Amino acid sequence: MSIATRKDQARDRARALRAGLSANANDFVRYWPGMEPSAIIAGYWPINSEVDIRPLLQRLSESHTIVLPVTPRDRLRLSFRRWTPDAAMEAGPFGTQHPVGELSDGADPLVPDVVLVPLLAFTRQGDRLGYGGGYYDATLAGLKTEKPSLRTVGVAYAGQMVKVLPTEKTDMQLDHILTENGLITTHV
Numbered sequence: 763m764s765i766a767t768r769k770d771q772a773r774d775r776a777r778a779l780r781a782g783l784s785a786n787a788n789d790f791v792r793y794w795p796g797m798e799p800s801a802i803i804a805g806y807w808p809i810n811s812e813v814d815i816r817p818l819l820q821r822l823s824e825s826h827t828i829v830l831p832v833t834p835r836d837r838l839r840l841s842f843r844r845w846t847p848d849a850a851m852e853a854g855p856f857g858t859q860h861p862v863g864e865l866s867d868g869a870d871p872l873v874p875d876v877v878l879v880p881l882l883a884f885t886r887q888g889d890r891l892g893y894g895g896g897y898y899d900a901t902l903a904g905l906k907t908e909k910p911s912l913r914t915v916g917v918a919y920a921g922q923m924v925k926v927l928p929t930e931k932t933d934m935q936l937d938h939i940l941t942e943n944g945l946i947t948t949h950v
């Protein structure tokens with residue numbers, strides 16, 4: 763069976779599993795590891811049954827510059843726009859929403875230092891299963907070349923952890939996973 767087929771089957775299972783999970787949003791705030799105030803943090807705006815990190819984003823915006831992904835229609839690399847709690851949002855592809863405004867890759871490039879990554883399933887080793895667009899893999903690979911100190915934090919319910927996931931060469935491993943039960947560090 764091809765990797766693509768195995769990933770699709772894992773996605774079906776992971777979607778069904780995640781849809782039945784829930785947690786107190788404050789727990790994701792509580793276990794946030796803390797970052798230097800200069801760190802630019804890329805969040806995500808939740809869709810489907812992803813962990814709702816809006817309370818975390820609100821809190822982080824008090825001390826950090828927050829950016830959110832803008833999904834392009836013709837390439838894989840995500841762009842980022844500045845977000846503040848009063849930012850107006852507009853609709854993008856696949857039911858996503860992003861802040862109205864100038865792309866951050868204009869005059870004042872806001873290249874994130876930390877990226878919060880949504881996911882369907884993860885392993886203890888930092889493997890990640892997304893929706894299959896390849897957007898985060900392409901974006902993280904690009905960012906990591908420009909900023910080798912880039913850190914990635916998957917955000918998931920603890921119940922989204924699985925023993926093993928089908929992987930391929932382009933898959934980017936996560937450095938940490940933030941769950942309602944604590945922060946998992948995948949390698950040291």
Ligand SMILES: Nc1nc2c(c(=O)[nH]1)N(C=O)[C@@H](CNc1ccc(C(=O)N[C@@H](CCC(=O)O)C(=O)O)cc1)CN2
Nearest residue numbers: 806807808809812831833856858880892893895897898
């Ligand atoms: N909240 C959030 N924002 C995100 C992502 C994400 O996974 N979550 N992305 C991560 O790449 C990028 C957007 N890409 C996406 C690709 C596919 C689907 C998705 O829901 N696919 C559905 C089918 C939807 C449809 O065909 O209309 C699915 O797979 O069930 C969502 C986002 C950037 N922004």
Ligand SMILES: Nc1ncnc2c1ncn2[C@@H]1O[C@H](COP(=O)(O)OP(=O)(O)OP(=O)(O)O)[C@@H](O)[C@H]1O
Nearest residue numbers: 769891892893894895896897898899900903932933
């Ligand atoms: N850096 C890259 N450049 C070009 N294609 C890529 C890159 N990374 C991944 N892809 C391709 O994108 C497709 C989807 O990848 P994958 O199944 O890993 O997506 P995903 O991680 O589940 O989705 P997403 O990142 O959008 O949440 C694969 O065919 C993969 O080969």
